[in-house]
Amino acid sequence: SSELTQDPAVSVALGQTVRITCQGDSLRNYYASWYQQKPGQAPVLVIYGNNNRPSGIPDRFSGSRSGDTASLTITGAQAEDEGDYYCNSRDSGADVFFGGGTKLTVL
Amino acid sequence: QVQLVQSGAEMKKPGASVKLSCKASGYSFTNYYMHWVRQAPGQGLEWMGRINPSGGSTDYAQRFQGRVTITRDTSPSTVNMDLNSLRSEDTAMYYCTRGGSSWFVFDYWGQGTLVTVSS
Numbered sequence: 001s002s003e004l005t006q007d008p009a010v011s012v013a014l015g016q017t018v019r020i021t022c023q024g025d026s027l028r029n030y031y032a033s034w035y036q037q038k039p040g041q042a043p044v045l046v047i048y049g050n051n052n053r054p055s056g057i058p059d060r061f062s063g064s065r066s067g068d069t070a071s072l073t074i075t076g077a078q079a080e081d082e083g084d085y086y087c088n089s090r091d092s093g094a095d096v097f098f099g100g101g102t103k104l105t106v107l
Numbered sequence: 108q109v110q111l112v113q114s115g116a117e118m119k120k121p122g123a124s125v126k127l128s129c130k131a132s133g134y135s136f137t138n139y140y141m142h143w144v145r146q147a148p149g150q151g152l153e154w155m156g157r158i159n160p161s162g163g164s165t166d167y168a169q170r171f172q173g174r175v176t177i178t179r180d181t182s183p184s185t186v187n188m189d190l191n192s193l194r195s196e197d198t199a200m201y202y203c204t205r206g207g208s209s210w211f212v213f214d215y216w217g218q219g220t221l222v223t224v225s226s
Contacts, residue, residue, distance in 0.1 A: 044216070045214050048212040096168075098151060
């Protein structure tokens, strides 16, 4: 199956650690990438290749994978981290899939 | 710096077609795949298809097969996306995005083009 499943919503207290997960069979073979999207803006790549950060992304963002589940961890969440987070990956063919997205609220 | 600049908003009637463009600059255009991703209002991201600007080969998501065509012009460095037989469910923000270190990692995004389909 190429479906990627994410929790619809997660909340975290300011300065605490939060993990956002993405589950799918394809993740056993292909790595996940993570995108942050704020209202009215285009998505921004925050993690790729399971745990690589593009230039300019704070090091409080990290990624990992275990079996069929990829995780995005924010260590010391800040108010500006609020937004929607999407995972994506590929299947064995040429298709790309996104998870349904997780809305992160920083309390 | 890498920039993807998309064409302006479109308003179409059901059954019509729309052509969107995405002008790339700041990198070697033929070295990176270009993809189209759309987002309906209040919904998630949906991959539509991609093109290899080097040879022009394309792949489309199954649900858009037969309705979408992605093409490129190498001068200027532009990728186009045609979507036909529009229906109200096609109302969405459409993004072009570059496939980066791996073709399915989207490292740069255009600003988006809003397509509204309404009678």
